[in-house]
Amino acid sequence: MKNVSLWMLALALPMSSCAQSKPEACAPEFSNATIRVMPVAMPLQAGYVTIRNRCKTTLEITAVRSQAWKDVSLHSTQVVKGVSKMREIPVLKIAPGASLQMAPGGSHLMLMDPTRDIKAGGSVDLNFVSRDGRVFRVPFSLKAI
Structure with a gap:
């Protein structure tokens, strides 16, 4: 009886660990993330x-959020x-x-009222929030215009 119990326990352990592990949520891929920085301090x-x-x-x-700006919003340009x-x-x-490629003349982010000095050459993180939370x-590169 002991051998049968140990055998059943050995079979149950891998199944319970599989049942408890959750597959990773699918995530979008972000690339070419840049923010255009004016040569003089600008509010956006x-x-x-x-x-x-x-x-x-x-x-x-x-939504998009950042500690480097008071407001970040999603925008679209249309003629x-x-x-x-x-x-x-x-x-x-x-x-x-x-x-979706955000680019000048199309979809883009508007970053308004910086909370710190924003200068080309560095980087800053933006947090993209999905509807499911x-x-x-x-990370966005800060590039001079």
Whole structure:
């Protein structure tokens, strides 16, 4: 009986450890993250990044935060009747397997009211918040225009 009990325990241990381990959540890929820094201190900068959704569900970015600015917002530039207009957007939606490239004249980040001196040559972290509450910390290079 002891041999049978030990054998059953040996079989149960690997199964219980498998049942307790959770697969890692799918995460987007961020690349080419840069913030344009003006040669003189300005109350706002623009940020650009490429976001690739490697997951099987739509990625929804609802906010971006940083300790280096009081406000970071998602923006889109559109040409309406020949006039370029910037609009704040509430959410960035990226379909499964798709990428979004933030670039001048399109989607971008507006970084307003810096909390410290922002100079080209360094880097700063921005935190992208998804609708499901996950936070993705992304280092951005600070580059002179």
